[in-house]
Amino acid sequence: MIPAAFEYFTPSTLSEAIALLEEHGDEAKILSGGHSLIPMMRYRLASPEKIVDINGIPDLEYIKEEDGYLKIGGLTREVALEDTPMIREKYPLLYDTAVMIADPQVRNLATIGGNIAHGDAANDHPATMLALGAEVVATGPNGERVIPIDDFFLGLYYTALEPTEIITEIRIPVADGNSSGTYKKMERKVGDYATAAVAVQVTMNGSGPAKVGIGLTNVGPTPIRAKRSEELLVGQPITDELIKEAGKLASEDCAPTADLRGSEEYKRSVVSVLTQRALKTAFERALSS
Amino acid sequence: MKCKTSAEVGGMGHSIKRKEDARFLQGKGQYTDDFKFPGMLHMKILRSPFAYAKILSIDSSAAMELEGVLAVVTGETLKEYNLHWMPTLMSDTQMVLPTDTVMYQAQEVAAVIATDPYIAADALELIEVEYDPMDPVINPHTALEPDKPILRPDKEGQTNNHIWHWETGDREATNKIFDEAEVVVKQDIYIPRIHVASIETCGCIANFDKINEHLTVHMTTQAPHAIRTVLALVAGHVGLSEEKIRVISPDIGGGFGGKVPVYPGYVIATAASVLIGKPVKWIEDRSENLQADSFARDYHMTGEIAATKDGKMKALRIKTLADHGYTDAAANPSKFPAGMFSVCTGSYEFENAFTEMDAVYTNKAPGGVAYRCSFRVTEAVHAIERMVDVLAQEVGMDPAELRLKNFIQPEQMPYKTPLGWEYDSGDYPMTFKKALDKIGYDELRKEQAEKRARGEFMGIGISTFTEIVGAGPSKDFDILGIKMFDSAEIRVHPTGKAIARFGTKSQGQGHETTYAQIIAEELGLPAAHIQVEEGDTDTAPYGLGTYASRSTPTAGAAAAMAARKLRDKARKIAAYLLEVSEEDLEWEPGKFFVKGAPEKSKTIQDIAFAAYTNHPQGMEAGFEATHYYDPPNLTFPYGAYICVVDIDKGTGEVKIRRFLAIDDCGNIINPMIVEGQVHGGLTMGLAPAMYEELIYDDEGNILTGTFMDYLVPTAVETPAWETDKTITPSPHHPIGAKGIGESATVGAPPAIANAVVDALAHLGVKHVDIPVTAPKVWQILKEKGVAEA
Amino acid sequence: MSKQTITVTVNGEAYTEEVEPRMLLVHFIREKLSLTGTHIGCDSTSCGACTILMDGKSIKSCTMFAVQANGKHFTTIEGVAQNGQYHPLQEGFKEEHGLQCGFCTPGMIMRAIELLDKNPNPTEEEIRWGISGNLCRCTGYVNIVKAVQYAAKKMAEAPKEKGALNEV
Structure with a gap:
């Protein structure tokens, strides 16, 4: 499978890249990790005339805590989440998510910015970022703007990102000693998109959660926040019944469609089960940390 | 198992490391796609988006205008040479390229020949095909209903979508047991359509030399000799003659049955090379491989067992509907449209059994090849092993106990099954x-x-x-008339090193190692000194190839038999050298010695040397043997x-x-x-x-x-x-x-x-x-x- | 579209070539550099047969354009043996019968090199997840796992043998 021809640009600064995007408009596509774009180009499902390769832009690959945020550069590779001890220790949800994305070679190149920018509800980071209450920093002709994650995913492959904007950073509120999380993904085999997956991040206050974030992967046109489940749990003592009810609400609030991965009914059930399992793990982790 | 030879000799039973590994471990394997020839062109295939459609027109003018495009081959192009259809191994017919109708999604519609694969890929986008889609026949269960279109009106006498009916066993006697049985269980079992998906896809490089009218094809094939003969038979009328066709099957990246058939791509590339006079390479993409190359299985079976209340099995009946896609492109021995399915009585003693099967056409990719199994054996085994459990459940027995109760016992071997096999x-x-x-x-x-x-x-x-x-004995087994023997040729050089060639073709099984071990076992020559070659029809003896676990049973046997011929000759030479009679000699792996005087001996290496330098007068010089092995049984x-x-x-x-x-x-x-x-x-x-x-x-x-x-x-x-x-x-x-x-x-x-x-x-x-x-x-x-x- | 000139280092040798921007890295390596040990087994970044090392990291060379490779250092299977000596992984694959048809083998080995580089003493489960981006149809993976374990053991015993590759 061979992609159609294109013109290739390698801007060495962010402003240069944005200028190219402005100049070429719809004809241009951003190439970062390339692991969503290049397969689509090989099947000729996408045939952009211009490719703006942003990999040469410096200083967009980092993971650091700063100003109350965990900041992840837009070009940070998935593998960095696996390899950074601080992520594994303080943000197990991010670690659990990263290791379930595709396979090791893909994670060596694929970027977190790209995973989010693609706007694919089947990708894993979108739900994770919902659970974490992240913010997306997009840089465009008018400089930086910060988009709350709840405002970011607008539809199938459709995000709040302007065609002239590049995701330069993802910001996640710094986790404290009372918070933890996990990602439970059901997949047909390694490397598959999720049949359904559930991201959970909790912050404990005594025996009950002060904050709960739940994001659902690949059970709707966009990643879905299980809002009613979150609200149900906040401030309540954790009981099996409550967790079960949270799972049930999540299964009601998702919008899966039947495909090779299962029926709508099956996927709703998986969402319920995984939500419960993820909540249990997250609570256990948060309470033991 | 006790080894008869030393580790240095490395005969049977030794886990010697593989001779073929060195090249694979260093990236020096030579697979079909790794070959490049001067002036080589590249072929890409345009495929149908519809499962069933009339082709109203194909406009390739824009594609032809693209720089680097040499030809766009369509069914009409091939029709001029009467090459637009070809026979399948099951004596059905398959389109090479369609002239009027496409029969499944991903069927070949046209092929572009260009100087570069990237240009060929671009040209595919420029070919305009006008289709008139029709309602396809997808469900095999309704394929025979009268309102369904007749998918193969090209076949004489075809009044519906039925391909063949096949049955084995005694229907009446089996029915009688069922009628009188204490317990009868029945179960529908589907064994789905799958694909071998070897990690290397299929492909070829056809290289026609116009001056010498000589065709060399490097091809991902498990059966190079059969392919050569098929090419000579289907393209004889355009001047291809078998002595001028050389099929080379280089390193093969897994076969599993998927590289037995002749695919349209091979024929188109060959036709293009013959027409243009340059090498044409075609390597399919994975999606083409999965969507268009022969599938396996797709059997809808209904099994029944008659038994006593205490779990003694008495009779077996299986009725099967086989979905073959638009043509029967299975690769079974000719007399066995459903392969060895009748091994379905399994490891158990039955008084009688009966199985019948109907095959139908649908608008799906053709096939019915194996998926790493002898012809249709997986289907048969799945049916019986599932049915045994169904029965165990019905009579309330542990499935282990029920099996032990019904096994054919070792003292019954060789055992004749009710469906005619002799275990x-x-x-x-x-x-x-x-x-x-x-x-x-x-x-x-x-x-x-x-x-x-x-x-x-x-x-x-x-x-x-x-x-x-191990197909198979020539009285029953042939493919397109060619008997299913296989062959070995051993040449021992004067210095005691050997080359051995075979009609089979390894795709990862390690023949270069195991065949050498068989010869080492028989002759006592170290396996390390025996070079094994397969896959080149110009040099290897004729054989039917590697599939259906037949290499060891046929070519492996041929290796032993050829080696034994050499040993017979060696005995004569040794007797001559030692000045004793043949009867006075005794063999141990690697040498003949005089009975009672073991210090008087000649090694196989001594003998090989003598065969070229000091052989008895009247004996043919040289130390070579060939054997074509026709197995007495499977x-x-x-x-x-x-x-x-x-x-x-x-x-x-x-x-x-x-x-x-x-x-x-x-x-x-x-x-x-x-x-x-x-x-x-x-x-x-x-x-x-x-x-x-x-x-x-x-x-x-x-x-x-x-x-x-x-x-x-x-x-x-x-x-x-x-x-x-x-x-x-x-x-x-x-x-x-x-x-x-x-x-x-x-x-x-x-x-x-x-x-x-x-x-x-x-x-x-x-x-x-x-x-x-x-x-x-x-x-x-x-x-x-x-x-x- | 106009071609671009790139310079890459493969197995220690620098190459400067003109390429169309859309040329996939795997085609560049196979066709332009004639290093055919890197194989193509799919079109969906699934099989891993095309795995090579880029600056020491394993990547699937079918999912990168050659132009992106400009200035980078690669190792392919042809560059793994050093001074006529097998890499411990090559040795492990041979000793443990970790290959049959050999088609997935180069990608498997390239992937396993990075796996052991990052995790010199992996558990069986870590090995299985570590090679989960590489499909093998012949071996059932059992002996590939053993081959990686063999190499891990060998490299632990003689750490100096490990170096060369990871420096590229």
Whole structure:
């Protein structure tokens, strides 16, 4: 499978890249990790005339805590989440998510910015970022703007990102000693998109959660926040019944469609089960940390 | 197994490391796509988006204008040379390129020949084809209904979509047993359409030399000689003559049956090379491979067993509907449209059996090839091994106990089955008991009972299968009339080193090592000194190729027989050199010595040298032998497999906790390689049992046409296989071997399916079709009210 | 579209070539550099047969354009043996019968090199997950796992043998 021809640009600064995007408009596509774009180009499902390769832009690959945020550069590779001890220790949800994305070679190149920018509800980071209450920093002709994650995913492959904007950073509120999380993904085999997956991040206050974030992967046109489940749990003592009810609400609030991965009914059930399992793990982790 | 030769000689039974590995480990394997020739052109194929459509027009003018495009080949182009249709190995016909109708999605429509594959890919986009889509026939169960279009009006006398009816056994006698039986069980069993998906796809480089009218084709084929003959037969009228055709099958990146057929791409590339006079390379993409190359299986079976109340089986009936796609492009021996399916009585004694089968056309990719199994044996084994469990459940017996009660006993061997096969050897109870002991069957049953009491789902599945391989005896077995012998030619050079050539073709089985070991065993020449070659029709003796686990049973036997011819000659030379009579000589691997005077001896190397330098007057010089081996019977490897699964009652996921495979393939040439074959075979048994399926929607769109959805298991899904063996030699095979490449693929799926059913049996579940996917299992759990919500 | 000039270092040798921007890295390596040990087994970034090392990291060379490779250092299977000596992984694959048809083998080995580089003493489960981006149809993975374990052991015994590759 061979992609159609294109013109290739390698801007060495962010402003240069944005200028190219402005100049070429719809004809241009951003190439970062390339692991969503290049397969689509090989099947000729996408045939952009211009490719703006942003990999040469410096200083967009980092993971650091700063100003109350965990900041992840837009070009940070998935593998960095696996390899950074601080992520594994303080943000197990991010670690659990990263290791379930595709396979090791893909994670060596694929970027977190790209995973989010693609706007694919089947990708894993979108739900994770919902659970974490992240913010997306997009840089465009008018400089930086910060988009709350709840405002970011607008539809199938459709995000709040302007065609002239590049995701330069993802910001996640710094986790404290009372918070933890996990990602439970059901997949047909390694490397598959999720049949359904559930991201959970909790912050404990005594025996009950002060904050709960739940994001659902690949059970709707966009990643879905299980809002009613979150609200149900906040401030309540954790009981099996409550967790079960949270799972049930999540299964009601998702919008899966039947495909090779299962029926709508099956996927709703998986969402319920995984939500419960993820909540249990997250609570256990948060309470033991 | 005790070795007769030293480790240095490396005859049978030694786990010597593979001779072929050095090149593969260093990236120096030579697969078809690795060859480049001066002036080589590249071919890409345009494929149909529709399952069934009239082609109204094909406009290739824009494509032809693209710089670098030399030709756009269509059905009309080929029709001028009467090459637009070709025969299949089952004497059906298949389009090379269509002139008026496309019959399945992804069928070849036109081909671009260009200087560069990138240009060829661009040119495909510029070909404009006008289609008139028609309602396709997708469901084989309704394919014969009168309102369905006749898909093959080109075939004389075709009044519906029926291809053939085939039956074996005694219908009346079998029915009588059923009529009088105390217990009858019946079960529909589907064994789905799958694809071998070798990691190397198919392809070729056709290179026609116009001046010498000589064609060389490098091709991903498991059967180079047969391909050469087919090319000569189908293209003789355009000037291809068999002595001027050379088919080279270089290193092959896995075959498994998928590289037996002749695909349209091979023929188009060859035709293009003949027309243009330059080498033309065609290497298919993975999606083309999955969507258009021959599928395997797709049998809709209904099995029935008649038995006594205490579980003694008496008769077996199986009725099958086979979906062949738009043409029967299976690769079975000619007399066996359903291959060796009639081995379906398995390892059990039946008074009688009857099986019948109907094949139909649908608008799907053609095929019916093997998927790492001897012709249709997996289907047969799946049916019987599932049915045995269905019966065990019905009569309330443990499936292990029921098997032990019904096995053919070792003293009954050779055993003639009611459907006409003669099993050569086997001790089924012994092998099965070894498996039961080794896995701790009784403890597992106890654990299962405890788990059930706690509401957990654990299952234990058994498969005690008999395979049928090594086709085959010439009285019954041929492909397009060519008898299914195979061959070996050994040339021992004056310095005692040898080259041996074969009619088979390794695709990973390690022939370069194992054939050398057979010769080492017979002649005492170190295996390290024997160079093995296959795959070049100009140099290798004629043979039918490697598939259906036939290499060891046929060419392996030929190797031993050719070596024995050499040993006979060696005896004469040794007698001459030692000045004794032949009767005074005794053989031990590697030398002849004088009885009673072992210090008087000649090594095989001495003798080889003498064959060129000091041979007896009147004897032909040289030290070479060829043998074409026509097996007296097939061989019947068998095994006892036990699988233990745990089921996640929330998601329906099945986890294989343990899988023990005990195989008996007779005498073993190289234990390391045999174990490797079993590992691989098990994984290709796991794959269709739990992951892989070619799925079409109602419009005939293929939904699993890439590796994104055609789910080849990775190392994570694949369990850590446990293996062991018993050894029951084949009495009729020269070295007592039986063949092992495919046993595990055949035996594993029912063990897995049986384990899943066993886990759910107390809920009244009797059967689950493979692949046993999580949604399927969850659906059952939900219906039974036990799914975790 | 106009071609671009790139310079890459492969197995220690620098190459400067003109390429179309859309040329996939795997085609560049196979066709332009005639290093055919890197194989193509799919079109969906699934099989891993095309795995090579880029600056020491394993990547699938079918999912990168050659132009992106400009200035980078690669190792392919042809560059793994050093001074006529097998890499411990090559040795492990041979000793443990970790290959059959050999088609997935180069990608498997390239992937396993990075796996052991990052995790010199992996568990069986870590090995299985570590090679989960590489499909093998022949071996059932059992002996590939053993081959990686063999190499891990060998490299632990003789750490100096490990170096060369990871420096590229």
